Amino acid sequence: MTEPLRLHLDAALGRIVFDRPQALNAIDQATARAFEAAVAQALDAGVRVLTLSGNGRAFMAGGDLAAFRRAEDRAAEAEAIIGPMNRALARLAESDALTVALLHGPVAGAGLSLALAADLALAAESAVLSFAYLGVGAPADCGITWALPRIVGLRRAAWIALEGSAVPAVQALDWGLVNRIVPDAALQDEGTRLAARLAGLAPGASGALKHLLRDGFGRDYAATLEAEKQAFKTCAATADFAEALAAFFEKRPARFTGN
Known part of the structure; x- marks a missing residue:
């Protein structure tokens, strides 16, 4: 079949x-x-x-x-x-x-x-x-x-x-x-x-952005500000965020691993 x-x-x-x-x-x-x-x-x-x-x-x-x-x-x-x-x-x-x-x-x-x-x-x-x-x-x-x-x-x-x-x-x-x-x-x-x-994007960041955009219609402005802050803090603690910072200052493409 x-x-x-x-x-x-x-x-x-x-x-x-x-x-x-x-x-x-x-x-x-x-x-x-x-x-x-x-x-x-x-x-x-x-x-x-x-x-x-x-x-x-x-x-x-x-x-x-x-x-x-x-x-x-x-x-x-x-x-x-x-x-x-x-x-x-x-x-x-x-x-x-x-x-x-x-x-x-x-x-x-x-x-x-x-x-x-x-x-x-x-x-x-x-x-x-x-x-x-x-x-x-x-x-x-x-x-x-x-x-x-x-x-x-x-x-x-x-x-x-x-x-x-x-x-x-x-x-x-x-x-x-x-x-x-x-x-x-x-x-x-x-x-x-x-x-x-x-x-090639940082998957944690792109995934968080996807959810912020999709869920934004169901939140008021204050709740959106808080959701963005929490998502940013979560991503800031990842290895991918550290890699993005290093790549920026070293003027090279970032290599994201999803960590």
Whole structure:
């Protein structure tokens, strides 16, 4: 049986490639379970950066509607798919690892949810982003109602979700849904270069920054000041901070170890 995704580990870098091109990488139960297992394996291996991409002509077309059509109990089918995806996404969010989505072709439904769950997103020129849930009679899943309004604001999030038009790459960049557009042929190389640069950061500091940014919407200003102070103090006690100081004054690149 063909695996629905592939995990590649290379020291501090990990790559998850969704690999159901015949179904535009739509998520079925097997894909959801494989994603949860791949995330666990990557994080347990200590990756600092994890990229998400799709094989074939799409990043991901969303959930597998054919699987839902075949299911006798569609609520149970939803639980079997969304449950593992949610656990994996929650573990990624709680970790210090940074995630980068590499988007091309259709990025719809749960595919858009995954793209927005990542810390950064590169889009190929062919990328077209679609909320798509309401078109199949469902509201949302995989955290999109948390991420979308935080990225684009409430009114624009409502427009994207309710009006329903596809968002091409150029507009997605203008609205802040992606960080950069690259030619399709350069997407994987650019993603690898970005991941390598991120992996070269001090992981304790970059992980702390990730959490400060993600959690900032839930704190008032005073609480944010305190959280920043505590995170800074924690990092200041690490070997990586000492290495950064030494590298700065010795005018050389820092070599971070995660200690």
